[in-house]
Amino acid sequence: MTRSVTVRVPAKVNVQLAVGAPRPDGFHDLANVFLAVGLYDEVTVTPADTLRVTCEGPDAAQVPLDTTNLAARAALALAARYGVAPDVHIHIAKDIPVAGGMAGGSADGAAALLACDTLWGTGASREELLEICAELGSDVPFSLVGGAALGVGRGERLTAVEVGGTFHWVFAVADGGLSTPAVYGEFDRLTAGTDVPEPAASPALLTALRKGDVTALADALGNDLQAAALSLRPSLAGTLAAGTAAGALAALVSGSGPTTAFLTADEESARKVADALLASGTCRSARVAPSPAPGATVV
Ligand code: C5P
Missing domain, CATH: 3.30.70.890 (GHMP kinase, C-terminal domain)
Structure with a gap:
């Protein structure tokens, strides 16, 4: 029987994005207060003969389906770390605006990582998943944790922020x-x-x-x-x-x-x-x- 795992993942808005001078590595130190908002992508992973990505939704034509897609990169990174063959079909049901500053690509990376981890039963800890997220991109760890958080460094080092209302x-x-x-x-x-x-x-x-x-x-x-x-x-x-x-x-x-x-x-x-x-x-x-x-x- 072919098992599928689906993960729902939110978009974000930066309620504060304080940007420092460029660092020697080209990135910028940030004080980045992320707030997850209720617009969601859904990422489904299903065992397949080889890694492939498909996408549906109004902006699907703008989403890359090769290994530049953060969802594919997440599957490859997790598979390499745990010695698993990355043979999954990743399907993205996209509702988050593409290339819009709402971390849609990062969301798909975090979702694919959690979905593959669940499918493969790697036993990775939350910290290990967050580490892989940080390697994939500065905004990816926040997509995994959601809620609200302050990100420092490139924005990937997170501390939870309390929110007392909607x-x-x-x-x-x-x-x-x-x-x-x-x-x-x-x-x-x-x-x-x-x-x-x-x-x-x-x-x-x-x-x-x-x-x-x-x-x-x-x-x-x-x-x-x-x-x-x-x-x-x-x-x-x-x-x-x-x-x-x-x-x-x-x-x-x-x-x-x-x-x-x-x-x-x-x-x-x-x-x-x-x-x-x-x-x-x-x-x-x-x-x-x-x-x-x-x-x-x-x-
Ligand atoms: O980390 P991520 O791959 O999402 O970053 C995309 C680009 O955004 C980087 O290549 C860099 O140009 C810029 N960036 C930056 N400083 C950050 C985060 C991103 O300059 N803290």
Whole structure:
């Protein structure tokens, strides 16, 4: 009998993304406060003759199906570590915007890792899985753990952050993606010759999350990559303005963009902002999602 394992995995928004100067290895030290949001991909692994990846969903055509896909790389990394043949069919049911700054690729990597680990029964500890996640990419460990966390270093060294309520978001999906390395490169260009401060988590932001205080969170949101994303994609300014005009408490670029994120007072307000964003013609689609959301979970 062929057994399949399916893992559901959330998208994320960075409620604070403080970026330091480039390091000798080209990465940037971060103070990255991740919040998992209720938009999910589902990754199913099934034993097969050879490793292959398929994808379904509105943006499936933009998803690479070769070994550049983080889901395939996760299966290969786990198989190599535990001496297992990586012969699985990985199917991704994709609902997270692609190349949008919501860690969709990282989510699929974490989900495939957990799914293969369950299928193969490797007995890997949580720490070992997190170590493999960190090798796959800076955002992958957070996709495994979900909830809310502060990531330091490249963003991969996580500490859980307490969240005392539900926050309601709208995500405006732009046409086309933005390359994360290109956005970091633009950040370096824009900050060249300036004194880039050491990144540090904002105490006001952490308090707002802990208290579930949406007004205080709206005041404390921050993304140091926003200027770089806007420089590469000036039209995002119009999307941010449309969401604010429609009643969002705060608007920011999600991670390296081009998805934009709008924090709203409640679910009803989120729906209104989403409708207004769509009507404004400044985005391709607008999605409502609550936070926090659980990390990668076998379903
Ligand atoms: O870790 P990940 O592969 O997701 O990073 C993608 C790219 O984003 C890196 O190649 C680098 O250009 C940039 N990056 C960075 N500093 C970080 C995380 C990512 O410069 N902390």
